[in-house]
Amino acid sequence: MYIRNKISSYLKYYLKLTLSLEKKKITPLRSTAANFLGFAIRFKNNKGKKIALTSTGVLKRTTGQKATISIDMSRLMPRLEWRHHYIDGKPREVPSWSTLTDYEIVSKFNSIIRGQVQYYAPIITYRSTINFLVYIMEYSCYKTLCQKHRISIRKLLKKYGFPLAVKYDDKESGTSKKIELITVKTYWGLLANTIGTIKRIEDSISI
Template sequence: MNNFYNTLIAFNKIAANKGAGTPGIDNETVDGINLDKLERYHQEYVNNGYNPKPVKRILIPSDNKRTRPLGLPTIKDRLIQKCLEQLLTPYFENIFSEWSFGFRTKKSCHDAVKRVKQRFQGIDYIIKIDLKGYFDTINHGILMRTLNQFIRKNKVLSTINKWLKAGFMKNGIKYKSLSGSPQGGIISPLLANLYLHYIDLKMEELIKEGKPIKKGNPEYVRAWSKNRHHKLGTDRWINLNPKPRVEYIRYADDFIIGVKGEYDKAEGIKNQVIQWLEQDLKLIISKDKSKIVKANKGTRFLSYLIKVNPTNKTRTRKSTKNSLNGSVQIQVPKAKAEEYGYEYNWLKRGKIKHDEILADRDELEIIRTYQTIVRGIIQYFCLANNLGVLTYLNYLAEYSCLKTLARKWKTSIARVRKKLNRGSTWGIQRKNSIRTMGSLLLG
């Protein structure tokens, strides 16, 4: 942080962010920051004169006409947070668990789902534990004690503690922050990951304890000698470890635990993890959303449906049809298309509707907006083996787009189709190119 070059890099990254023009409580934006002011902010921190301001809290639209709070730190606070985040991230990347994927360098949701597919083969039960309002319930005392285990610089620790205590402004009134990570803070994801690092370490212990202790199966050897092993429900190895095999993947506060063993073993692990979360980390568990499910029934993780095919006792030769015994299925939930329909206001009470806001925009922008949304959804679910489920999403988007264009032109859907007909699809031609609605959607 003593290096001004780090401050310059941090400012350039902040300025490139789409929210750079949104001010905090001091109404300052990146446009009002020059080199002299950057140097002054840098020296404030170096000389221990830096004190963060409360975060400006506003409400923004969420799904189903609800709102959610958004924290807006000042540009100066964003800058100092970015500087420390740049310094701390490489250090903690060497410490964080291989089972943690959220807000990590070169790790993504897709990487987490791929790891589930690799590791959850043969799992019998899946444990899902839901944390209620995780980012708002992080205990400041526990977080600071955790930071003290890894960071020896008092200035860094003091600065982070100031951010935690800075509070927020709402309707001109200042409120204290008694818990939670810094609202809207650039450094919040890093701190949130560190807070759950304790659970990662505990789960690593369970994973190691449940590793199979293998011994050759004499029954399999006898069957092999008689060329009958493929007909028997005979495993090549016998597991001598009485503890269940455990798998675990975490993305931020969303994590999934797999158990190979009896239900009571899975229940014991679930209760143990809840105890760690509630007693050691003082987090709040949503009991009605935390459950154990049979792996072949499946559960959601990062919007995907994770299912594990049951393990049968019959075997087949390599020359016959491949067995799906214990394999992991990554799917799009059947209800997902309809959920997106309501999220993007294409549906209302089960009926497809137009988009009132888009109806005032250029027709090319209308089509492009629908295309971008659907293309992004399809790209996110590229790991699923049942993308056909999203065919209904294609229908919702296309019909809502037609209704929006019909509203814009004050005409019927049939006339819109006729006007924009391009053979097997429909679209708008501009400057020797055609933007068709079907070109980027499911065929």
């Protein structure tokens, strides 16, 4: 409470900002995660001590602690359940989407996966959580298509191949094209493009 009040006073008198004390709290990152904008931020203790060179040129032992950022699953999973992508610990079909065309179904899932990858992946420390998230959406798409065609996932992939690719007629060009579902094995190409775009923006700002 003391630290929060000090921060509130600083913001009020020096920056002319008001801190809502009811909605803000101080989180000890060594023992629990701080959840912010869909991310979970915490400190992780590395085994062993490290030797670092200080600004004065003296070698000094460091604690080996570093901040890690992951997806706030406590916030995300209820939303996936509410949208019927994930129920009882498993990816599930979205019944309301099974009436759409194959192209529309894959497009909807690709849009969600692309948004999740572009938002979370460039920030998080480890890949495992984003892999799990893309896996949920990938198999939710499979099961939605399976419900539509009343077939198994095995027969679905035999029909459309892997990665799953659906043909559609492009009205602008008048030709037949394919839309490929973004999967756990293919989304890192999308991430590489996203990180490249972020790097170019950062470079342009620094100039």
